[in-house]
Amino acid sequence: MTQRTPLTIAVVGATGVVGQTMIQVLTEREFPLRELRLLASGRSAGRTVSVGGRTIEVGEAVPEAFAGVDIALFSAGGTVSEDLAPAAVARGATVIDNSNAWRMTPGVPLVVSQVNPDDAGTHEGIIANPNCSTMQLVPVLMALRDSVGLERVIVDTYQSVSGTGADAITELEGQVRAHVEGSAAENTVYPHPIAFNAVPEIDIFLPNGYSREEWKVVQESRKILHLPDLRISATAVRIPVFVSHSEAVHVETRAAITPDEARTLFAAVPGVVVQDDPANHVYPLATEAAGRDEVFVGRVRRDESIPDGRGLAFWVVSDNLRKGAATNAVEIAELIAARGWIPRASERAGAA
Numbered sequence: 139m140t141q142r143t144p145l146t147i148a149v150v151g152a153t154g155v156v157g158q159t160m161i162q163v164l165t166e167r168e169f170p171l172r173e174l175r176l177l178a179s180g181r182s183a184g185r186t187v188s189v190g191g192r193t194i195e196v197g198e199a200v201p202e203a204f205a206g207v208d209i210a211l212f213s214a215g216g217t218v219s220e221d222l223a224p225a226a227v228a229r230g231a232t233v234i235d236n237s238n239a240w241r242m243t244p245g246v247p248l249v250v251s252q253v254n255p256d257d258a259g260t261h262e263g264i265i266a267n268p269n270c271s272t273m274q275l276v277p278v279l280m281a282l283r284d285s286v287g288l289e290r291v292i293v294d295t296y297q298s299v300s301g302t303g304a305d306a307i308t309e310l311e312g313q314v315r316a317h318v319e320g321s322a323a324e325n326t327v328y329p330h331p332i333a334f335n336a337v338p339e340i341d342i343f344l345p346n347g348y349s350r351e352e353w354k355v356v357q358e359s360r361k362i363l364h365l366p367d368l369r370i371s372a373t374a375v376r377i378p379v380f381v382s383h384s385e386a387v388h389v390e391t392r393a394a395i396t397p398d399e400a401r402t403l404f405a406a407v408p409g410v411v412v413q414d415d416p417a418n419h420v421y422p423l424a425t426e427a428a429g430r431d432e433v434f435v436g437r438v439r440r441d442e443s444i445p446d447g448r449g450l451a452f453w454v455v456s457d458n459l460r461k462g463a464a465t466n467a468v469e470i471a472e473l474i475a476a477r478g479w480i481p482r483a484s485e486r487a488g489a490a
């Protein structure tokens with residue numbers, strides 16, 4: 139099988155914002171498709187979706203729906219992934235899962251395409267796609283890990299509402315409209331109004347006081363970067379932006395590094411773009427990153443609180459629906475197709 143061998147791809151959660159972006163990315167990249175099977179809950183079964191001029195009917199995501207599927211891109215929440223990913227694998231599909239269900243499971247590779255592609259080769263049926271906040275952080279951290287070493291990382295996120303899904307986009311739009319009309323704002327998705335606000339609660343709170351979103355950044359970064367003891371802490375904040383997450387990152391490195399050296403290293407990472415000319419108001423912006431596949435980094439400066447030139451501060455922005463979810467999932471699909479890794483590792487010829 140080569141990368142261009144047409145494959146049967148299932149998108150689970152095809153009616154959601156990530157699922158819709160997956161369909162768009164597959165189409166834009168002209169992923170060679172034998173069949174595109176769109177799956178969602180029973181609520182949406184029978185609906186039709188237009189894909190590149192063709193109309194495709196949405197089916198219900200049930201175990202039998204995965205017969206004949208080569209790769210299943212899951213984006214329908216953790217419970218659906220827990221229930222159905224093993225059923226898809228049992229029918230011969232390789233699952234690329236966008237939920238939190240399998241990311242930290244030992245033996246399940248957690249892959250960012252330009253950071254740890256080789257990890258995908260060990261899969262036994264499921265490959266996990268990281269959380270969107272982790273996704274845009276690790277390509278930049280990789281550049282520092284491989285040059286001057288990472289001592290400690292602090293990341294504070296400014297996350298868009300599309301990271302929560304379609305209902306949250308509707309909620310922000312409704313609250314903005316209510317504000318303009320002078321009527322009362324309603325909130326059902328978030329615990330507080332999100333319009334004109336900054337809410338430091340993403341996902342549930344854990345016994346250690348972190349939100350689960352913050353803890354995902356900690357654990358997933360360690361796994362992807364192969365740095366299990368990395369000292370890293372995060373604060374995750376939801377803000378009233380529709381698309382793209384922004385992150386303020388402070389890094390203590392092992393060896394000294396100048397901002398100019400860091401910019402050169404960042405720009406050399408595939409898929410990373412340096413936008414850094416503050417005097418001319420040039421730095422990454424959520425609005426400009428939306429719709430793009432790259433990770434944008436700027437405001438690179440010395441962190442003056444760290445001695446010996448070992449501190450850096452910078453700003454990282456990326457479209458959470460594209461690189462943060464759909465694009466990386468499709469890149470993993472392209473990677474495993476190109477390298478002949480679609481059967482599980484133990485089933486490949488020559489496997490022990």
Ligand SMILES: NC(=O)c1ccc[n+]([C@@H]2O[C@H](COP(=O)([O-])OP(=O)(O)OC[C@H]3O[C@@H](n4cnc5c(N)ncnc54)[C@H](OP(=O)(O)O)[C@@H]3O)[C@@H](O)[C@H]2O)c1
Nearest residue numbers: 151153154155156178179182213214215237301303304463
């Ligand atoms: N949004 C992001 O930036 C982002 C980034 C990384 C990861 N993710 C993850 O991606 C997943 C989906 O997120 P989203 O933002 O696309 O959410 P969303 O817009 O709310 O869409 C949810 C999708 O899941 C489907 N679904 C719900 N229950 C189902 C069930 N029982 N069986 C089959 N399908 C079911 C829905 O289908 P119906 O139309 O039938 O309800 C819909 O297609 C979540 O796991 C999320 O954590 C999201």
